[in-house]
Amino acid sequence: MSDLEEQKPGVSRRTVTKAMAWSVPVVALAVPTPAYAASPGVIELSGLGCKLPGNSQDTFKGYAFRASIQNTTNAQVTVTITDMDLGTSDLGDVGIIDLNTCTLLGTNTFVIPANTTLSNVALVTENAATSENGALIVQYTVEGVPDTASATADGLPPIQGNTCEENVFSATERTCINSIVA
Template sequence: MSHNHGADSAPPSRRSVVKGAAWAVPAVVVAGAAPTVAASSGPLSFTGGACKLPGNANDIFKGYVFELTAVNTLGPGPTTGVTVITNVRINGVPVTGYQVVVKSGTTCSCATCTPPLSTVCNTFCTPDGEVQRIFVYTNSQANSQNTSFSLDYQRYECSTCAAIDPTPVSISSGTLSTPPATGGGGSCNIQGAVPPPPLNAACA
């Protein structure tokens, strides 16, 4: 009995300690990876919302609409941001006609800054500390139910027109389902996607 009692109270072997430590390592790795995922959204990011705009649904855009979120963090860099969206692609194919619309969130104007490649179709302004819903309507439609969208964007400080992003930033939506949008909304998963805005002829 006394022998068994002594065995029960003996300190754990070195092998047991090492084995226990090995099981603890993955938990530390997983916990450390979470902030990287959260930080990957960036100041302009896809929400996952995308819809097809059939030709019989409207007489303006016959393509797609997809949704992004624009975030201008409060403080410097930029205080008032001007964003230019370029190189819009559907399934890797460049889109020639598209129009960027600020759907919700406070907007602004910046008459003092006209960045390179900026047009009335691809540029929007975001006040300091603001979050906006951004819709991009395209006039190009791929023959596919599962579609991926990608684009480049570059941000500028309104007051100086200095580039915040030294070079354009590329982002991609990954493969998305694109349910059709109709006059009543259809099965489109983007609230407010239809009716589309009046088409600016320069964006066709």
């Protein structure tokens, strides 16, 4: 528009368009993010464990490791152990035993109820190719989200010995483990 043209009273289309561009509300999309995605690991290893006797067990011939498992969310979660290694040895399938109730929660996959801490758990492995010490690594998923727990495992005594009872599992806990894996 030139200076010579007559200006019309009111608001121009250009002014209305600019105002609309700035006044359009921003819509935030609420995409649910699982609480466990940002939380610390669900499985915590102590590194303490005992070796199971090789040929006297039908199902698990490996190790029993002390652990705790925690779900701080308001929903139950499914945990799947995808790999467990000690040093360079793959420990195979893993049974998860709640030592307080002497219950097998599952083999590799188990459910943790909402807002639950299982502070007295044994992870019992299928294999023990060698009597190896070193890095104990558990890789797992929580509802498909990968995570890892690790500890150093040294001096893993036989489960039927006094050293295991004094340092790792009580007599009651050892009886529980043996009753489930036998």
